[in-house]
Amino acid sequence: MKLNYRKLKLPLKSPFTTSFGTDTDKDVFVFILEHNGITAYSESVTDENPFYGPEDNYTAFHIIKDYLSPIVKELPEPAEFNERSQFIKGNNMAKAAMEMLLYDYHAKLKGQPLDKFMGKSRGYADVGISLGMDNIETTLKKIQDALDRGYKRIKVKIMKGKEMDILGSVRDSFPDITLSADANSDYTEKDFDLVKKIDRYDLVYLEQPLYHDDIIYHARLAKQMSTPICLDESITSPEKAQKAFEMDACKVINIKEGRLGGIENSLTVMDIVKSFNGHVWIGGMLETGIGRAFNVSIASLEGINYPGDTSPNDKYFLHDIVKNPFKMVNGTIKPNKGKGTGILIDKEYLNKYTIAEGVL
Numbered sequence: 001m002k003l004n005y006r007k008l009k010l011p012l013k014s015p016f017t018t019s020f021g022t023d024t025d026k027d028v029f030v031f032i033l034e035h036n037g038i039t040a041y042s043e044s045v046t047d048e049n050p051f052y053g054p055e056d057n058y059t060a061f062h063i064i065k066d067y068l069s070p071i072v073k074e075l076p077e078p079a080e081f082n083e084r085s086q087f088i089k090g091n092n093m094a095k096a097a098m099e100m101l102l103y104d105y106h107a108k109l110k111g112q113p114l115d116k117f118m119g120k121s122r123g124y125a126d127v128g129i130s131l132g133m134d135n136i137e138t139t140l141k142k143i144q145d146a147l148d149r150g151y152k153r154i155k156v157k158i159m160k161g162k163e164m165d166i167l168g169s170v171r172d173s174f175p176d177i178t179l180s181a182d183a184n185s186d187y188t189e190k191d192f193d194l195v196k197k198i199d200r201y202d203l204v205y206l207e208q209p210l211y212h213d214d215i216i217y218h219a220r221l222a223k224q225m226s227t228p229i230c231l232d233e234s235i236t237s238p239e240k241a242q243k244a245f246e247m248d249a250c251k252v253i254n255i256k257e258g259r260l261g262g263i264e265n266s267l268t269v270m271d272i273v274k275s276f277n278g279h280v281w282i283g284g285m286l287e288t289g290i291g292r293a294f295n296v297s298i299a300s301l302e303g304i305n306y307p308g309d310t311s312p313n314d315k316y317f318l319h320d321i322v323k324n325p326f327k328m329v330n331g332t333i334k335p336n337k338g339k340g341t342g343i344l345i346d347k348e349y350l351n352k353y354t355i356a357e358g359v360l
C-alpha cells in the first residue's frame with residue numbers, strides 16, 4: 001500500500017476575484033492511494049490562505065499527515081473513516097480529502113462509478129456558472145458567453161459597496177435570467193438596510209451575505225427580505241444544516257463536500273434539506289479534474305434540485321491534470337462511467353505543475 005501526496009501550482013486561465021481576494025493560480029494538494037492494482041485520487045479544497053474558511057493548505061496537511069493518514073492506510077469504508085476521525089474537532093477539509101480518497105478506492109474496489117456508489121443518480125448534473133468580480137463590461141460579456149454555452153444559472157460575486165453597480169448592470173442587460181449573487185460573508189448586521197436593497201434584483205437566492213460561521217443573524221435578515229438566503233460557509237455539519245432550517249435562516253444550501261467533511265456528511269445534509277422542502281446544489285472551490293469528478297457525481301444525485309457551480313474543466317486552468325475533461329451539453333454534464341471517479345490522470349501535466357511531493 002502506498003499513500004503519496006503532490007502539491008501542485010496550477011495557473012488559472014483568468015484571475016478569480018471574490019470579496020476575500022483575487023487568485024491567479026491555485027496551490028492544491030493531490031493525494032494518491034495505490035493498493036492491489038487500484039489507484040485512487042483526491043484533492044484538498046483548501047487554499048494557501050484561510051480567507052474562505054478557517055482551514056488552509058498548511059493546517060490540512062498537518063491534520064492529514066499527523067492524524068488521518070494512519071487511519072486511511074487501514075482502508076476503512078468512508079462511513080467508518082468518518083467515525084474513527086471524529087476525535088479530531090473541525091478540520092473538515094482535511095477529513096474530506098481523505099474520506100473522498102477512500103470513496104474513490106472503495107468505488108473502484110466494488111467496480112462502480114462514483115455517482116452510483118454514492119446513491120440514486122439521475123445520470124447528469126445541471127450546471128450553473130460562478131463568475132468572479134471583473135469590470136462591468138467583462139462581466140456582461142462573460143454572462144453572454146455563459147448563456148450562449150447553455151449554463152442554467154448565472155452567479156456573480158458581490159461585495160459591500162459594489163453590489164448595486166454589479167447587480168444593476170447585470171439586470172439592465174439581462175432582465176430575465178436565473179441570477180444569484182454570492183457575498184462570501186462580506187456584510188454585517190450593520191449593513192441590513194443596504195443588503196435589503198438587493199431584493200429589487202429578483203435573485204433566485206443571495207449566497208452567504210453575513211459572517212462565515214453565522215446562522216442567527218442570517219435568520220434575522222431572512223425575515224426582512226423577499227430574496228431567499230442560501231448558506232455556504234456557515235453550513236459545516238449536518239447539525240448546522242438542521243439548525244439553519246429550524247431557524248429559517250435559509251431556504252437553500254450550497255453543499256461543498258470539503259466544507260462538510262466529505263461525501264457522507266453531504267448526503268446527510270441532502271436528506272435534511274429534503275425534510276424541510278428546501279433547495280440544495282453542489283458548489284465548487286476551483287477544483288482540478290480530480291475534485292470536479294466528485295462534484296459532478298454528487299451533483300447528479302436525485303436529491304440535488306438546483307444547478308451547481310460545477311463548470312466543465314475548461315473554465316478553470318491553463319492546463320488541467322486529466323486527459324478526459326468533462327464536456328457540457330445543453331447546460332448538463334454527465335458523470336464519468338467506469339470505476340470510481342473515472343478520470344484519467346495526465347501524468348505529463350501532473351509532473352509539470354508539481355512543486356512538492358512525498359510519502360504519507
Ligand code: OSB
Pocket residue numbers: 052130182184232283284285286287309310311
Ligand atoms: O463561495 O462558492 C464560493 C470559489 C472559491 C471559494 C469559494 C467559492 C468559490 C466559487 C467558485 O464560487 C465555484 C467554482 O468552483 O466554479
Ligand code: MG
Pocket residue numbers: 182184207208232233254283
Ligand atoms: Mg459561496
